[in-house]
Amino acid sequence: MALTGTSSGLHIVHIAAEMAPVAKVGGLADVISGLGKALQKKGNLVEIILPKYDCMQHNQINNLKVLDVVVQSYFEGNMFANKIWTGTVEGLPVYFIEPQHPGKFFWRAQYYGEHDDFKRFSYFSRVALELLYQSGKKVGIIHCHDWQTAFVAPLYWDVYANLGFSSARICFTCHNFEYQGTAPAQDLAYCGLDVEHLDRPDRMRDNSHGRINVVKGAIVYSNIVTTVSPTYAQEVHSEGGRGLQDTLKMHSKKFVGILNGINTDTWNPSTDRFLKIQYSANDLYGKSANKAALRKQLKMSSANASQPLVGCITRLVPQKGVHLIRHAIYKTAELGGQFVLLGSSPVPNIQREFEGIADQFQNSSNIRLLLKYDDALSHMIFAASDMFIVPSMFEPCGLTQMIAMRYGSVPVVRRTGGLNDSVFDFDDETIPMELRNGFTFLKADEHVIAVSVYFLS
């Protein structure tokens, strides 16, 4: 197999819809930069391809400039021009694709949640491959992530390999099987895939309805398929697979669960520029100083320095155990602790519900709900909190429990997916003492999280 890259490593290209800190919605963004940097450090040539969103954090890109070339790419029977921008993010070379398509696919003031997401991301996947093909690069690994770029796997083998672009092997990582990207079969044709060839039960037809399923397509068409923790890899062989369990079983030889890690440069309390005072495990003074600073900033009571502060930073979606988060807020208030929630919801009734809770606690000096996305504030909460809850119903990996531990905040988590692989209960005598690093519970009812918070308070 002809693989190219630096003299010692591979040439690896990640094609993704998110990358921290420039375009971040959740953990996918952290993984693209964290994994990219880790692979680069090991001597590989790593490049990233992203859409050029209007809403991304342009100030996080170094040397952003438009290239002299315009890449023409196929979509819905026509060719469309695309501007290609380059820049550096976190020391990694990134290509940003700006389509000159009348649909203005990435000029929507948000990353996801548009009526034509299937079109937008199938368009992006096609241009990303076209860019690599036209550049003549001899890529070793093309790594695509989640349904938004899962189109890359069938496009590569069914379209580009036939054009002689076949040096690469395809890795697909599914960060969450809840989101699979399904559509009426004919929509697959937009990006030039052959509907008749792919709309079959052993290829891209969804296992339970007549639509096509892009994540299934990537499982079938990739050389290797990964997910983000060993426990989740087992869970998706049953209900966790959300209908794809049989496909995963059929392809189990090329499917593996690998635990994510965090970017230890971004998440480092001894260098974190968002903190009032930097600190480390060897000098914890800064931890309490950050707690005091957050309390002051959020106008919370600071009468008692040892009053425990519980943190929670999350997308507010059912997966995250919103009923348990809600219960933990009330229980913490009742027990006289402090609670800071940072989260926002794409689900209108959940967002409304939490706005209601925020209103109830308007005059409280102990409870704050900040219903927005705010990177700087997230760093401060990790640093300020004494404990951190992640009561997810399911959790492919979860990064916030890892970040919390790095910032000296004790994780209280539900034992599922990657939480089960990274947090080990302090009282579990079957686990060696030196590995025990937090508190875990299994039941998903309100009583259990209340007990955990109570014992820690």
Ligand code: ADP
């Ligand atoms: P998921 O990918 O399911 O959202 P993860 O735990 O894997 O969950 O990753 C979430 C990432 O997004 C973490 O880096 C977390 O700090 C960040 N995050 C989530 N919600 C917010 C928010 N409202 N503001 C800032 N950062 C957030």
